[in-house]
Amino acid sequence: MENEKATPPYLEVNGLVKWFGADRAVDNISFGVERGKFLTLLGPSGCGKTTTLMSIAGLHGIDGGDIRVGDVTYTSFSKKLFLPPEKRDIGMVFQSYAIWPHMTVAQNVAYPLEIRKIDRAEIDSRVADVLRLVGLGDMADKLATQLSGGQQQRAALARAIVSRPRLLLFDEPLSNLDLKLREQMRVELKRIQNEVGITSVYVTHDQSEALVMSDEIIVMSKGRIEQKGGPHEIYAHPVNRYVSNFIGVANLLEGHVIRVTSPGHGEFEVNHGNERVILPCCLGEGLKEGAAAVLSVRPENVEARRKDPGTPRLEGEVLEAIFLGNCVDCRVRWGAFEWKVLAHPRDRLRPGERVFLHLDPDHSLAVQP
Ligand SMILES: Nc1ncnc2c1ncn2[C@@H]1O[C@H](COP(=O)(O)OP(=O)(O)O)[C@@H](O)[C@H]1O
Ligand SMILES: [Mg+2]
Missing domain, CATH: 3.40.50.300 (P-loop containing nucleotide triphosphate hydrolases)
Known part of the structure; x- marks a missing residue:
């Protein structure tokens, strides 16, 4: 108007x-x-x-x-x-x-x-x-x-x-x-x-x-x-x-923004043992190349797959899988980090299984630490 x-x-x-x-x-x-x-x-x-x-x-x-x-x-x-x-x-x-x-x-x-x-x-x-x-x-x-x-x-x-x-x-x-x-x-x-x-x-x-x-x-x-x-x-x-943690449940990984690929998008680097893993992600406001940041990923935006996806490879072990009817609430060990994953019941994830985690870059958000 x-x-x-x-x-x-x-x-x-x-x-x-x-x-x-x-x-x-x-x-x-x-x-x-x-x-x-x-x-x-x-x-x-x-x-x-x-x-x-x-x-x-x-x-x-x-x-x-x-x-x-x-x-x-x-x-x-x-x-x-x-x-x-x-x-x-x-x-x-x-x-x-x-x-x-x-x-x-x-x-x-x-x-x-x-x-x-x-x-x-x-x-x-x-x-x-x-x-x-x-x-x-x-x-x-x-x-x-x-x-x-x-x-x-x-x-x-x-x-x-x-x-x-x-x-x-x-x-x-x-x-x-x-x-x-x-x-x-x-x-x-x-x-x-x-x-x-x-x-x-x-x-x-x-x-x-x-x-x-x-x-x-x-x-x-x-x-x-x-x-x-x-x-x-x-x-x-x-x-x-703080906000990510206070509202809902989130996986919060510490690391750095290593590259800005386009406005609002980039790559996040996280240490995993001696390895460095690079994850494509969205960038929250004010995050420049090299900035220390936290990658926030909601459990419903993490998928646990059985097939090796190539890179980035996030291979982990299912520690717990609680059947809730419409979803399965899982914990997946990935080195020192424990992922919270909401899986679909048809995937029938079981404790002890090896899985590969897939993160949707559109729902992986690097934010201020
Ligand atoms: N009447 C008061 N006298 C002294 N300190 C107070 C008083 N009311 C609140 N505070 C202090 O102010 C801060 C904020 O309190 P408050 O507004 O009640 O928080 P919330 O409602 O978010 O729990 C706290 O540290 C609390 O101890
Ligand atoms: Mg109050």
Whole structure:
């Protein structure tokens, strides 16, 4: 479109810094979220996810940067602006369900509307709508304590969205649920967010949760952003070893880029005993000839064959082959390195067998170490 201008993102966090004593919990991070989108902050415990979320919510001051939603400045360190949390119009869902046990489900959900002094009929109809949306249509008159964990979390979500806030913030909301329910709730929560269209920031340490739910993912480490991108992009094109290792499973080989053959393509050299093996690969950003790098190959992109392919020859021994029905999860010893390989069941790989590993150069990615 000709007239389309680059519009600024709906939520913008710019240069956010937060110290706790001598600890820099958040170290100068910047990101934006488009209106209606679902962004996930992903990283291990202690990397600064909750601190970032609390900074957006205004539950603490910050030590640098700005936070803006639409045309409202929430916090600006340089301009000494701080909008109190109750004026930020944010819905929040936490790990602990935080719904009031002495109230019914409907009363819990109605509360944010009551403090806004909306009239009774409107409240009742909106509460009924939102309870239906989260699948609690027939639970309205139950006491909150009569609900299961999953239902309590649905009620907390209903309460967070009923006033149609500008922003939804989630801090590991599913981590108290058991695996089965968690997997079901991921999909459900994403569906509901999509339906109400409220811009959301979601915090989790669970990479599969992030992959399933997000429009965009930010991978964090030690208060910094390692990478931002869509789930597929982060999985298929991690920028470095850290991201590759944190998202999904990867074979990570240390070595060097020895040749750039065309833009984005080259050859990777890895030591194997006294031998040097050269593997054609894709090149991640910023990798020049001679650069130390890590070759990242997902197990589903490694094939174990019985026929000798010539070069490059990666001959190994199957150590373990676990039949999982639709695939076989294998470990293959190759000198000091152990490959993770997802094989097809029809190949019937067995422990002790000699195999030749074939790597698809299009799915072998050299990245920053
Ligand atoms: N209230 C606090 N007081 C002191 N240190 C804190 C406080 N909250 C967080 N931290 C520290 O800040 C860092 C980031 O924490 P947090 O944002 O909670 O990480 P995450 O949510 O990613 O697990 C950690 O080192 C943590 O110990
Ligand atoms: Mg946290």
